[in-house]
Amino acid sequence: MTLTTYFALTSCFASEATNAASTVAASGDDHDGVYVYSCVMHPEVTSTKAGDTCPKCSMNLEHTGRPAGNGKTYRMDFSAQPAQLAAGQPATLSFRPMVQGEDQTPMPLAVVHEKKIHLIIVSKDLSEFFPEHPKFKASGRYDLPFTFQTGGEYVLYQDYTPAGAGHQLGRQEVTVAGPPKPAVEFSKDQMQWRANGYQATLAFDKPLTTGQLLGMRIGIKKNGQPVTNLDKYLGALGYVVVISENTKQYLHMHPNDQTDRGPNISFNTSFAQPGLYRVFLQFNHDRQIRTGNFTIHVAPAAT
Template identity: 55%
Template structure:
């Protein structure tokens, strides 16, 4: 008999504590890079895809009974010990040999101390817990093995980058931090046969700092480079309720109807809570047209202020837009 194993407390957006490495010792000195300890990260994340469905990622190391586990590609919280189809969307369940593993992302830098205006090589290696240094093959998700997000602590700077796999087995990327201060790094990746994972580190970069940018009011319109993007929700933005998110893009005041595919989708959206603890990487609904509307579905787990970053590509150029949303408490 088929058993569909659902978490006991399945929320609209499933969350878990981020696995991260602690290669470099923490220090109170502003000249020493600090990497968050897994027990103190206290960050939560989800990975959501379109087709009108949320893509929830189960907790790393979640218990999976039986010798074989079959998971829905669109709804990883749906698992079975036998082949079959997903009761939510009808997709064929995929055999996931590594579903029971827990993973972490080993992180290092060269030089070990990042400084503003000076190139540094960021290096990452996914590892299965208990088998450190063993290679963990990664699946290609949206055309890349690792999606790296780098943000300044005030969430005013945002970079979506892709480290390259080197012969050493590590994924590396050269990067130059603009100013000194605190930066957040997130790595979105999926081991072959496993679920989506997220690594996170907090770095202290030496050098001159700049005043932090404060985001207070809702900012639902973005304009730059002759482009504009307008963000809208289908209902009042409250914590704990599913929301349809629409972004309408235009250029020189005219709706864009010929958006390019960017990393296999019309748009990529990353949502971060003000404190950086809650992270969502959201992909759009399936749609036959190429704009001007890009549709997403998401849920905010808790009230508070969030920053939203949307990337889309038009005429061969990627545009990065940003928004601010204040989420009210769930209705009584």
């Protein structure tokens, strides 16, 4: 198994909110620059300025009570058993969140969207998508039994939040031994998904270009009729994961607050980099989790 690990958060929202806050720490609010504020719907969005709003859903960021800038660097330790992953062979994927330089110190995680770790496994060509939630063990690690069905290159992402700290993202690339399936090339926009009588349609309120806030809507039908009785999953009517073609840009989004239960699910988002992206949707209907997917192209901002 080959392994490459990245620890930087790739969500453009988190970096923009944090960087903006660092220049306005002395605005007059006694808490400005001292405590972290975050979005209850999008915990990766943080600021140190009271009164800031979330660029994804426009909600006011909430005071978390945790000090800003604890100076710690976090990383996700990953191992697999067996170490050489192979297609068709059951394996255990194991994760341990750690503070750099404090490897033996247990690090508790906060529950965010009903789970402590949200694990996303995708094939490198982004044709396969596996959302998982590893379980905590007495060893201090979070383990997941998993069997890769085909060989090839895969990418693992972990969304997690250390208790008292901000949102983190772990990323690893793994090679699975065995015959790979033929690679799928995505080149055209795919704004509609269909399966088992369901249809989901993706739409944006503006042309897809970088550097602007976009309203994103997904409308869901079953057998041609709007679905108005969606059930919640992970605390919301659904969620979306967006991954760039090179797998380096990653965004995990939960929807805006809404009083109805469909047929539309609304999000706010933006894109820092142009290019092709795959969009993965999960929603809950008739007591079953459904997974849809789309393909979009984001153009550079007009100059």
